[in-house]
Amino acid sequence: MEGFSDFWSTYSTLVFTVGIHALLALSIWLTLACGLLSLANAAFMGIGAYTAALLTLNLGWPFPAVLAAGALAPAAVALAIGVPTLRLSGVYLAMATLAFGEVSRVIILNLDITGGPEGLNGIPLVTEGWHIVLILAVVAYGLARLRRSRVGRAFEAIKEDEVAARLMGIDVDRHKLFAFTLGAVIAGLAGALNAHYTFFISPREYGFENAVDILTMTILGGISSLIGPVLGATILTLLPELLRFLHDYRLAVNGAILVLVVLFLPTGLWDSRRIRAWFARRASR
Amino acid sequence: MLEQQLLNALTLGSVYALFALGFTLVFGILAVINLSHGAVFMVGSYVAVLVVAHLEAPLWLGLIAAMLVCGLIGLAIDVLILKRLRARNAPHLIPMIATIGVTIVITSAAQGLFGVEVQRFPEEMLPGGDFTVGEVHVRMVEVVIVAVAFLLMGALFLALRSTQLGRALRAIAESPKAASLLGINVEGLFHLTSFTAAALGGVAGALISLNFNAITPFMGQPMLHKGIAVIILGGMGDIRGALIGGLFLGFAEVISKAYISSQMGDAVAFGLLFLVLLIRPSGLFGRVLERKA
């Protein structure tokens, strides 16, 4: 037990971070599953984090209520911007969500209540390890259920062929809005949890780079199942620790991974079809 | 003073336009949002400062070196990455994601090679001979920037408008398939476009660092965002739109910084951009090239 508690005191932060990143990767998985490339999820995380932290600091709300607010605030924003934005397709949507992310960041940077560039300090450390595990488990379970339901099938149909999906009686706009908003809920939860265990948040954590990091995790893992994003989040969180010897070049590895995956593993590390085929081959041997 | 602000705006705007021109060219011809354009811009600054400050070469050589090096980087990105994705017929978001990876690699490499501390041109290497027109103080640097930017943009417009090459490129922008049936070397022109676009991005980086004289590995990303704003304002893939959009953004930014608040200037630009996307995705000034299959 001695060994474990040593390990835990050294690496608990890392394990927490894996959990938060896994939530974020799942949040963007949801939109990608619907064929949407949204770069707004870092901003949704930020909105969740700031909402939660401000409610704790200024109003002293109980933690569950704070978490709920941290999930609902970005959801409300997602609903409001989703209706006009989701009409855009492909790169236009990516650009619009990127612009939204920048606007959110600059606004947070310039408001008084958010502490401007200095951010918010002294957020009580109320997030426990089991909170993250529990919420991650509930989210993963919920998404797994969703994936195997009529909604999950509709998402996949929309991703493959929007017109054909419409003609199958699917209300495409509503499903896209749902995916976008639920993604914002998950990202907001991740933000709220994160704010209450890092003590400090600032606008720098919710910019374009962070949106890209989240995307990288999901693309690396693959979007054919829920295992992919979680796997990608785990690898990209642990990798920098293993690559400390590379110093400033560390991040280059992330970039190179992104390029190599796109070029040579277009379905990501965890492609459920490939893995099923692999097992089938082994079984038939 | 308004006149002084207008000069600032013209200087900034012409660099934005030059930068956005390369960006929009790649979108128009290759149908790719090349998000590494900002990183290439940053490399242009470093190349120019290395050549001028460390090799003590004249400024014009620094600008040419920036164009060449960045052009080659753009070419490499096309040959090593985008070409393979084209061959595979990857969905159009995939090349965009790949160029995000390239951005991370280039930025991180610059950070490793040069560190995060600010690099500068030695003052004495910058063109001198500032003068005053009326009450406006004009720096020679600004004259150089505006002149070089407009010279290059003019050359590009001419090349696109009145040469055989320009006609071939316009054919590709309409439909690569049809163009290749007409006997146009589509792949070759994709490479050339990537080279030219990156060279323009690189020289834009060199020019802007003459103005602000503060070069860091992170200067590419805010510029990339401005580039995105410009090409959305101007219409994606629209060459003339990039010029007007770039100048427009320069003016909007300088004026809102001067008269509203220094930080909210960025929010104004992006808020505007966001609205434009929602109301008129084809851009304020331009039309989107409708690509036929």
Added chain:
Amino acid sequence: MSMLSIRGVGKNFGGLQVLQDVNFEVPGGSIFGLIGPNGAGKTTVFNLVTGLLQASSGTIAFQGRDLAGVAPHQITRLGIARTFQNIRIFRDMTLLQNVMVGMHHLVDYGPLALFFATPTCREAERRARERALELLSWVKLDHKAGLTADNLSYGDQRKLEFARALATEPKLLLLDEPVAGMNPAEKTVLMEEIRNIRDRGYGVFLIEHDMRFVMGLCDRIAVLNFGRIIAEGAPEEIRNHPDVIEAYLGREDQPEEASV
């Protein structure tokens, strides 16, 4: 009584008039064919009926209800399903999933029922799965239900698209060149299946290029040429109609009788 009525319908793209004053009625419980040379505007008619395009003039009504401004997914829910000339199945999904997508609006349960996997939810999914297998067995693809759709041969892809369209429980089935790219044996089989569909009470409205197929199958035919209806009637009348002969012989893309 007619199921689908098209009255005075016109459609312009920019300055180009693709359809002009098109009138016809598609009756229920029978097979109606719309034929015409390439580029006559047949697929545009389908796009108007399914709500993918809006008519520039005239009205399209389904069972007495005006379809103007009704969204495509709502039109599907009213009971119109279609297939595509260039086959638009969901290639990365299994056959079973493809057909189950078609039942989207028929499988109903709330988010809570889904999350907690309540009996209602599981029962609804189970029934959908069974129904999907039944539809796949109609087109003799049930033994491939678990395969991914991109593994299918061309003919099987058409059949899958057919089953998927039926899964929406349409009253009227729109088939866009259902035998394109099929060999004569496959055509004969498909003809039989379309008759079966009609005999089960569905209305069938098809666009076709292959004259022999249409003549042998349809109860009633309308002919579209340069965006106008030039003839309408039973197959016998159409076969001998001078304008129709003119329209087909006067052009290069003749009916593919030779290929049958």
